Amino acid sequence: MEGNFGSYTDKTRVLDIKPLRTLRPVFPSGNQAPPFVCAPPFGPFPPGFSPFYPFSSSQHTPDLNQAQNPPQHQPHNSSEPSLVTPLRTFRSPPDTTTSNGDVEPSTVKRKITKKRTPLVCPENFSSGISVADRENGNRKLVTSVIMRFDALRRRFSQLEDAKEAVSGSIKRGDLKAGSTCMSRGVRTNTKKRPGVVPGVEIGDVFFFRFEMCLVGLHSPSMAGIDYLLVKGGGETGEEPIATSIVSSGYYDNDEGNPDVLVYTGQGGGNADKEKQTSDQKLERGNLALEKSLLRNSPVRVIRGLKEASQSAKIYVYDGLYEIKESWVEKGKLGHNTFKYKLVRAPGQPPAFASWIAIQKWKAGLPSREGLILPDLTSGVESIGVSLVNDVDAENGPPYFTYSTTVNYSESFKLSQPSSGCHCSNACKPGNLDCHCIRKNGGDFPYCGNGVLVSRKSMVYECSPSCPCSACKNKVTQMGVKVKLEVFKTVNRGWGLRSWDPIRAGSFICIYAGEAKDKSKVQQTMADDDYTFDTTRVYTPFKWNYELGLADEDASEEMSEEPELPLPLVISAKNAGNVARFMNHSCSPNVFWQPVSYEHNGQLYLQVAFFAMSHIPPMTELTYDYGVTRPSGAQNGNTLYGIRPLSISQIVEDVLSCLSPVGYVM
Structure with missing residues (x-):
């Protein structure tokens, strides 16, 4: 063969060969030669053999070429089973035997993609939380859910610390604990609502975003704006209103007043970190804040803070705020950003204001x-x-x-x-x-x-x-x-x-x-x-x-x-x-x-x-x-x-x- 010398093959030549998937297969009909080596799928069958399902449903051999040009309309007979059989039913295992009958290991390695198995609540585990309590919580239940989550998080962190000492990898025990609690019903206040969340008090602190998800204070684990759809205008008859926001502190300011917050909308990149690449759009959370402004609907505000002695961020629930105005202004790179001014509703106990006062006490201005x-x-x-x-x-x-x-x-x-x-x-x-x-x-x-x-x-x-x-x-x-x-x-x-x-x-x-x-x-x-x-x-x-x-094995429970x-x-x-x-x-x-x-x-x-x-x-x-x-x-x-x-x-x-x-x- 040209281009071959012994076992050598010239791989630099480009052959004009069409891939098999572009070729149109032609199947012989039941009356054409050459016949199948074995009996055709639809017969005729040799003496002593009888047809079996699914090939026993027809008394004739169909012309498989007709499948490539199907008629425009063909009535379906529900009384007869379909003649179409999946190709996988004809697949046979590869022959791994050699000529002497010994089994030869396969040299073809197929990459197997590991499927992510969703967390499923085991049959013997009960969260102890009723359906009614899962939708609407109370103070005792909110405290219990957070404590159960954190206990599980500490255990997962303990196990990961032991692995880290060996492998050097670091994993988030809080994410694993949060996913486990969510999938197994260790949560409350799943009914999304604006305003007050049953059992959550102003001034409560959270060390992980997942804690706020589990008690229904703020559902998204990443996004800063949470919202729900209510009856209103629009083509669908629904419109979004904001239920809560998380002020990260990166691109928000309070104008020197702990009861006033100027919040930056989402999308378009991070404005204050000079990574904004496009204009923000009036959609999703931004649209929800705008609709809440028009409806005078209060919004829950969670303040994200970073203490000098803490390596991670801490979140404090600061109560209900009212959106007073909104506007659009140019960011540092010239792109449009949405701004919303929120004012804290009067008559609420101090939360974020207490944090600000403590920072001043630590600095000695003013004295306690x-x-x-x-x-x-x-x-x-x-x-x-x-x-x-x-x-x-x-x-x-x-x-x-x-x-x-x-x-x-x-x-x-x-x-x-x-x-x-x-x-x-x-x-x-x-x-x-x-x-x-x-x-x-x-x-x-x-x-x-x-x-x-x-x-x-x-x-x-x-x-x-x-x-x-x-x-x-x-x-x-x-x-x-x-x-x-x-x-x-x-x-x-x-x-x-x-x-x-x-x-x-x-x-x-x-x-x-x-x-x-x-x-x-x-x-x-x-x-x-x-x-x-x-x-x-x-x-x-x-x-x-x-x-x-x-x-873990329940028999290993320690005192x-x-x-x-x-x-x-x-x-x-x-x-x-x-x-x-x-x-x-x-x-x-x-x-x-x-x-x-x-x-x-x-x-x-x-x-x-x-x-x-x-x-x-x-x-x-x-x-x-x-x-x-x-x-x-x-x-x-x-x-x-x-x-x-x-x-x-x-x-x-x-x-x-x-x-x-x-x-x-």
């Missing part, structure tokens, strides 16, 4: 009203704790020595020896060679940003004796990381709150003071109002992620009840830290977690406080004080902590919350 001391710790804490009283003339609480540690007295001795890890530089998530990680059940107890993943009977941290100096498993030993304020309450004495927003699972502080063994100092506790007692009975609650929601080897009591009467000012609540936003670490071969215990849910700025921090355990209830017990309450104890706890005095330090 009612400020007594800018830092009552006198520099002991790395972040100063202010002392404020804007209620009455009291100048401060009784004197005490500020301390950030737990002092173990002679009456409190732990005989259990302990040893730390031998990791160099830092402990790595997923490293089972680390002794501290093994003590935590094989999981790193904190996410990469220091957020606690799950409540445990005990959290084991690395200690100063461990060589991992830059380790992230020393969260409770690093001191206070948020700006706290001790303030005078109206009827609960002194309290504690934060200038900064606090994410669920974030460490707040430990309970510093003098550690004692309750069995040895029972007589000295009667007149001590600043005592934390681990032997009290605390109302049980669930905070960890749901194993079924995470597709959330604290377990301590001794009845630990910490007194902060003479020496302590800000924890001594936290008040009691039957609906607390803070919980305590026992934490231990090793130092010089000795085991040390401390009580650490973590945020139960997202806490907005200037919200009082409270935890459950628990109730005194009946005498004799500890006999035979070697572990102390949360125990289920009886009905009478629950009633007693509720009544104590309703009493004028209650648990007030």
Whole structure:
């Protein structure tokens, strides 16, 4: 053959060959030669063979050439099945046998595209949310949905942190958790509406866009304008109105007034980042804002903020705004952009305005009203704790020595020896060679940003004796990381709150003071109002992620009840830290977690406080004080902590919350 030399083929020649798909096939009719090697699909059949479906429906062999030029109209006989058979029914598996009968592996590799499997709610999982509650929520349900989402997100982040340490890849645990909750019905307020969203309060903070989606505050996970169609003008008899907007801060301004927002429309590129490539159009969200202006329909406004101490953006719900005017102006590159002026509806509690005031307090302009001391710790804490009283003339609480540690007295001795890890530089998530990680059940107890993943009977941290100096498993030993304020309450004495927003699972502080063994100092506790007692009975609650929601084995569920080897009591009467000012609540936003670490071969215990849910700025921090355990209830017990309450104890706890005095330090 020309161009061939042995096994060589000249591939530079271009042959004038038409592809097979352009050729018109011609099929022989049933009466033409040559016949099929085997029986034709529609017969005639050799003796001893009978026709089978789908070829048994016809008594003649059709002319397949007619299929290429079908008649203009052919009546359909519904009584006869179709004679058209898919070509895939004639496909046979490739012959992979050699001449000697051995199976030869195929050398042709076909690229298989992996299909994305949609998330399907497993049959054995129930969200516990009824159809009615899923459409219209309430405060309890909104809080529950956000807490369930964040618990799942923390778990996914924990797993991704372990993978990242090995592969170096980073994935978004919040997106996976949000998709899982959406597909499995862990959401509420799915009925889109303008105005107030049931259960969402002004000032609520969100650390992820998906949280706003799950509670119905703002549906799009990316777009800044949310809208719905209502009856109105237009060709379809419907028109869009805006329900909510997210002000990212990139191309919006408030004209120096926290109650006024000038919002830039969507489309055409990012105007303030000099990436706008075309004029914005009056469509979708822009049209919805324009229609809301004409209808005087209020719009929910979510402010996007970025704190200096936070690597990600924080969102605060600022309430309802009214669109007062709109106009078109030229952007930096000469393209038209839509502008909308929104004014906050009067009579709403402050939200964004409080954030602005806090930033001014931090800068010292102006000074905090009612400020007594800018830092009552006198520099002991790395972040100063202010002392404020804007209620009455009291100048401060009784004197005490500020301390950030737990002092173990002679009456409190732990005989259990302990040893730390031998990791160099830092402990790595997923490293089972680390002794501290093994003590935590094989999981790193904190996410990469220091957020606690799950409540445990005990959290084991690395200690100063461990060589991992830059380790992230020393969260409770690093001191206070948020700006706290001790303030005078109206009827609960002194309290504690934060200038900064606090994410669920974030460490707040430990309970510093003098550690004692309750069995040895029972007589000295009667007149001590600043005592934390681990032997009290605390109302049980669930905070960890749901194993079924995470597709994990339910039999592996861990206990959330604290377990301590001794009845630990910490007194902060003479020496302590800000924890001594936290008040009691039957609906607390803070919980305590026992934490231990090793130092010089000795085991040390401390009580650490973590945020139960997202806490907005200037919200009082409270935890459950628990109730005194009946005498004799500890006999035979070697572990102390949360125990289920009886009905009478629950009633007693509720009544104590309703009493004028209650648990007030």
